[in-house]
Amino acid sequence: MIERFLDWLTAPLYRVLGPLIALSHRVLDRMPRPLDPFRSIKLKLSILLGISGGVGLSVFWLSIGWVEWRTAFSAAAVGVVILQIFAHGMTKPLREMTAAARAMARGDYRLRVRATSRDEVGELARAFNLMSADLAAADQQRRELIANVSHELRTPITALQGVLENLVDGVSIPDDDTLRTALTQTERLGRLVKELLDLSKLDAGATPLNLTSVEAGSLLSNALSEARLGHPGIRFVLQEPTSQLRIMVDPARLQQVFANLLDNAARHSPAGGTVTVCGNRGSNVTVFDVTDRGTGIPPLQRDRVFERFTRGYPAGRDGGTGLGLAIARWVVELHHGTIAIVDPPEGIGCRVRITLPDQPALGGQNDEHPTGD
Incomplete structure (x- = not known):
């Protein structure tokens, strides 16, 4: 109820500021990213905190002409420590996703990311878990398909090979029953190949109807x-x-x-x-x-x-x-x-x-x- 009320209250503001926000995003996307060389989000947030604190101190110094530097540095140190503590929980899903992605590259789809936050990182973690589950199911289907096709091909090939070896070795003669057995296994192979071709068309989704x-x-x-x-x-x-x-x-x-x-x-x-x-x-x-x-x-x-x-x-x-x-x-x-x-x-x-x-x-x-x- 409260969320709907806030949405109703802020909707006019978003309608007015929406184009300006979109324009600012396009401008910012074109600007350089000076913090990209740093490999830690927590470090980036600390730098941003330091820059914002420095700008605030500069404005404060220009306004009144003096600054209590010991107090300022103490507050900055405490802020950095608190930032590190809270940022750890923010960045932990990203580290888990990195580990899970590396495991998936090795064929292990068991790892999942703990997704408890309701922000963009939480949404990303939930989408990552869904993708991981889908990839695991697809990999399992692929393994089952290979195993089943191998089994289905091996059975008629083995039977047909046995018939032909008996004919070559003179164990059996090419009578009607022997030839009929070979034909049956050949037809089974042909039926399997035809059905596998239909299966590939099914997966490709490229079979139009001629009504x-x-x-x-x-x-x-x-x-x-x-x-x-x-x-x-x-x-x-x-x-x-x-x-x-x-x-x-x-x-x-x-x-x-x-x-x-x-x-x-x-x-x-x-x-x-x-x-x-x-x-x-x-x-x-x-x-x-x-x-x-x-x-x-x-x-x-x-x-x-x-x-x-x-x-x-x-x-x-x-x-x-x-x-x-x-x-x-x-x-x-x-x-x-x-x-x-x-x-x-x-x-x-x-x-x-x-x-x-x-x-x-x-x-x-x-x-x-x-x-x-």
Whole structure:
């Protein structure tokens, strides 16, 4: 309350003096800085105190003609000591930031600055702590990305190397099963490389949408045809909507979403299982559901599976890379839509729901909205 009253009281003064203060700052910025050679703020403040005290004594001497020098020097000494004591707390955050910055240069992001003051130094300390936390999170994500990519690349490469070594050594013959195993691992490598390229586009935030009006049934039929080729043992069913659904989307990007979801659903379905896709018109939105009859994803993990390299299954069990759902969310959010895992029918399996607005990018077709996951 008091701060608002003071702001109201001083606002007219700032409006009058604001341009003069800004002009003085520009003038002072152009002036030399004689105290820059000194490496201590406390020393600079002591020099300023001495200069101001000397000017005051000079004015006092010129006014009355005499000065009690012992008293003046005693007061100056006491002032310097008090200044050193109080300036220590003012400059301590700056020294801590220097130590933390040097530690960060060595890769250690654990140090934080004690930020208790409410002045500019305190604001700087809080901003520094936030920056340090962000850098620590980014460094942790980088380490996890390298570790996960190394693991994902090593698995198919090791399997493919084993197959080829057996063929070269004559342990196995190039029959259909052996060649099919090599092809499967090669396709897995190709899928990982493609998803990593999409991931780099996501981080760069440089993927414009090429919006066009398409018929949803035709788009879903094409996605299902590709899924049947990759998973011949799974039955894919398209539930036709009650009316013709036309949506304004980027067809290539949205088909990529359904390709990832169908591949994910097929790998998590039992042998001979069924994956169902349906679309319906809602209030100013179009809703798509991709449902499988697998073991499903626990409710506590339904949000995390959209993060990079996160799966609802143990690593390596389903042959996935952990990037498909992260890329799907990125594309859906580019269309200003939502994607989530909802309760499946009868509590069995997994259902992924996509909700797309009728006008996904009303402000322009080159909208960019990369996620941080």
